[in-house]
Amino acid sequence: MAGIKTFFIVRTIVPYNAQSDVKDFNSDKDLEDFFEDKEVSFENGVITPVEDNGGRTGRKDSEDFKQRLRKDLMNRDGHRDLVKHTSFVTRSFKDKQREYNYTHNTESFSSISLIGCPLVIILTSIAQAFILPNDSTSIMSVGISSWFLIIITLFTIAEAFPNIFPEQLLYISKIMNYSVIMRRLLAVVFILVINFANFVDMTSCIVVGSNTSNCSTSDDPGEACLYPSYFSHMAVLVLIAAALPFQLSHIMKAALLFIIVDTHTFGNLYLIRKALDCEDLSFPADPARITPGKYTVSVMLGMICIGLMVLMRHMECASRVLFLWKTEAEEQRERASDMGRRNEALVYNILPPHVAVHFLGSRKRQHEELYSQSYAEVGVLFASMPNFSDFYSEETVNNQGLECLRFLNEVISDFDALLELPKFQDIIKIKTIGSTYMAASGLNPTRVVKPDDPTEVRWAHLALLVDFALELKKALQSINEQSFNHFVLKMGINHGPITAGVIGARKPHYDIWGNTVNVASRMESTGKAGCIQVTAETCEILQSFGYTFEQRGLVAVKGKGQLMTYYLIGKGGGGGVFTPQASPQPGGERIMETVKEEEEEEEAQAAADSDQTALLNNVSIKPISGLVDA
Numbered sequence: 001m002a003g004i005k006t007f008f009i010v011r012t013i014v015p016y017n018a019q020s021d022v023k024d025f026n027s028d029k030d031l032e033d034f035f036e037d038k039e040v041s042f043e044n045g046v047i048t049p050v051e052d053n054g055g056r057t058g059r060k061d062s063e064d065f066k067q068r069l070r071k072d073l074m075n076r077d078g079h080r081d082l083v084k085h086t087s088f089v090t091r092s093f094k095d096k097q098r099e100y101n102y103t104h105n106t107e108s109f110s111s112i113s114l115i116g117c118p119l120v121i122i123l124t125s126i127a128q129a130f131i132l133p134n135d136s137t138s139i140m141s142v143g144i145s146s147w148f149l150i151i152i153t154l155f156t157i158a159e160a161f162p163n164i165f166p167e168q169l170l171y172i173s174k175i176m177n178y179s180v181i182m183r184r185l186l187a188v189v190f191i192l193v194i195n196f197a198n199f200v201d202m203t204s205c206i207v208v209g210s211n212t213s214n215c216s217t218s219d220d221p222g223e224a225c226l227y228p229s230y231f232s233h234m235a236v237l238v239l240i241a242a243a244l245p246f247q248l249s250h251i252m253k254a255a256l257l258f259i260i261v262d263t264h265t266f267g268n269l270y271l272i273r274k275a276l277d278c279e280d281l282s283f284p285a286d287p288a289r290i291t292p293g294k295y296t297v298s299v300m301l302g303m304i305c306i307g308l309m310v311l312m313r314h315m316e317c318a319s320r321v322l323f324l325w326k327t328e329a330e331e332q333r334e335r336a337s338d339m340g341r342r343n344e345a346l347v348y349n350i351l352p353p354h355v356a357v358h359f360l361g362s363r364k365r366q367h368e369e370l371y372s373q374s375y376a377e378v379g380v381l382f383a384s385m386p387n388f389s390d391f392y393s394e395e396t397v398n399n400q401g402l403e404c405l406r407f408l409n410e411v412i413s414d415f416d417a418l419l420e421l422p423k424f425q426d427i428i429k430i431k432t433i434g435s436t437y438m439a440a441s442g443l444n445p446t447r448v449v450k451p452d453d454p455t456e457v458r459w460a461h462l463a464l465l466v467d468f469a470l471e472l473k474k475a476l477q478s479i480n481e482q483s484f485n486h487f488v489l490k491m492g493i494n495h496g497p498i499t500a501g502v503i504g505a506r507k508p509h510y511d512i513w514g515n516t517v518n519v520a521s522r523m524e525s526t527g528k529a530g531c532i533q534v535t536a537e538t539c540e541i542l543q544s545f546g547y548t549f550e551q552r553g554l555v556a557v558k559g560k561g562q563l564m565t566y567y568l569i570g571k572g573g574g575g576g577v578f579t580p581q582a583s584p585q586p587g588g589e590r591i592m593e594t595v596k597e598e599e600e601e602e603e604a605q606a607a608a609d610s611d612q613t614a615l616l617n618n619v620s621i622k623p624i625s626g627l628v629d630a
């Protein structure tokens, strides 16, 4: 890469036009789509992206947005929703599943709407006792219907009052209300029964003869039919009772209302016509009676029927809109909680568990607030693939570098998978820097260590970090075998105090800082491919866990001077055990080499280059299986 022209930004010539970022929306769909994947604010019918501005503008816009949302909900047009989701005539939902849910949505008090029917029959009985003739047919019809309706009503409404009724009754009630057909059938039977009872009552007012000359003169309503128009008044109650049940659609109720009006009109015009004429004669001065009563009461029933039909349709529309909003609210609540769960999982993925708990727990936390925690005894590991940067190239054969990234992703994912193992649960991945993997141990704020605790207790996590480093090696080896590659890890470990914290309000990042981290990084950068390099102090601690080391020599580390370092050989009797020397002793017998950091870098580069030559040869002959396009 030579000869790239670079520039400094000196000043702005054309001012930035914020309006160019403004988007106009015409349809709900556009709006929903935009909201789905963007953080936006909504101003005067136009949507603008929320500026970050340290979170302040975003929060203000979010508050404004909530307020507008609340206002929109209050002014929501139910009629528009109804037109969109239901058919005009039946008002049933166009979506079959939604219609099924609506009809099967047992409102716990829906059976209570049936109470109107026994009430009507009780009122009819009272009228029967005081105003209408008490012949045996009407007494029987009213009596039987009353008992039937009262008992069945008790059975159906028992479910809504579990504390009052006995368990057996509740059980029967549940069965009766269980199926939609059963509930509808009950409502229809109830309405027909009260209609039938009232119609049968009418027969007690049948006056034999075709003219009004033989109208009864008796003043006792128990004997003579003085007020036959009462049957139509009772029919109004029957109509109201028939309009109430939630179980029936407005179309079904309209059909029942027609039956009620028709039967009573038939009764008025044919069965009790004479009695109604006699009633007209008994009030000769009443101007309302200019039109014969048999017609006026029938027309009255027809008018009330039409009025109730309009009301029923309106009630059903309201009930369906409510159901629609309720289900939509429920769906949105579920989506929101699902999103919440996913966000939470994401936070737990990007932050260590105790830090995630801190962030998710304190909801009133200010975005600008800094989270930091100091630790006295932490292990830090840097593991890099020195020959990866040479392996990475943007060429057609590897899909402009995509296949190299795919390979790196596989490697890092396999490393991450190791952290899922229960034994490595105290090791936290900090980040990846290119192909370098950074992890730390001992970052647990609940861990209590006392200065007089033995090294085996205090530094158990450091030994675990070494085990983890060895597992990383094995994992890479197995990837190499599968992909015919020869990548090696160059690792450095150090221990000591660090400061951990989370930086940034958006896309927060957990990181660790301190001299311990710098030296760990130096141990990696000055190390040798395939080796784990540690400082003398780290070596001393790890030896007490049975690890064996080979002295590497003095390494010049920026800001630290000459550091004696060691390469890990293995665990147990795998190699010589050296007495680590914390301070540099250039003349010491066992010092194998003294290297300056820069020299070491060159040396490491040379080793990596030789590896890379082999690797590149390898790649050109044996592409990564399944990754590189043939």
Ligand SMILES: Nc1ncnc2c1ncn2[C@@H]1O[C@H](COP(=O)(O)OP(=O)(O)OP(=O)(O)O)[C@@H](O)[C@H]1O
Binding pocket: 433, 438, 511, 512, 513, 514, 517, 518, 519, 521, 522, 558, 559
């Ligand atoms: N939190 C961290 N994450 C990643 N790398 C880190 C972190 N802290 C320190 N390092 C790395 O440790 C190395 C040593 O850092 P140090 O501060 O000693 O020197 P430097 O002057 O920053 O490094 P350089 O000479 O490489 O520019 C640097 O390469 C730095 O990238």
